[in-house]
Amino acid sequence: HAQTLEDAVSATNNHASREGWAVVLAVLLALPLALPMFADWLGWHWMLPAWLQFVLATPVQFVIGARFYRAAWKALRAGTGNMDLLVAIGTSAAYGLSIYLWWTTPAGQMAHLYFESSATVITLVLLGKFLESRAKRQTGAAIKALQALRPEYAVRIVEGRDEQIGIA
Secondary structure, three states: OOOOHHHHHHHHHHHHHHHHHHHHHHHHHHHHHHHHHHHHHOOOOOOOOHHHHHHHHHHHHHHHOHHHHHHHHHHHHHOOOOHHHHHHHHHHHHHHHHHHHHHHOOOOOOOOOOHHHHHHHHHHHHHHHHHHHHHHHHHHHHHHHHHHOOOOEEEEEEOOEEEEEEOO
């Protein structure tokens, strides 16, 4: 079953659109987690309740970030390591430690949680992958546009007369 150029372009655009929406959703969920971190630089010390941090970070970690777990599993099965494996391990450690500290911190005390770290790392890596794939798509489109400008024939001058020959 041969895929037409239009089908390939449509599939690429659909994938890019899904990637874009995943990045936007990740940013919307991670931003409330990261804002208190930035506010701390201004001397404002506030944190979201642990349950709200958990609610915001969980979809980023396991729904939006599921691609990292799938790629990490494939890398492990192949006996190799890659960036996806590092992201999965690092963010899982931050997420898991946050749950542990949340549940073991005595009542009335604020646990030092890392939900914002796991969600922010996944969001930033997703953003980087999205920007990289967009750059690749634009580069591919530019190369195709240049190929469209390539002439089919060249003119060769033989003993003072012009002769048209195929580029191939």
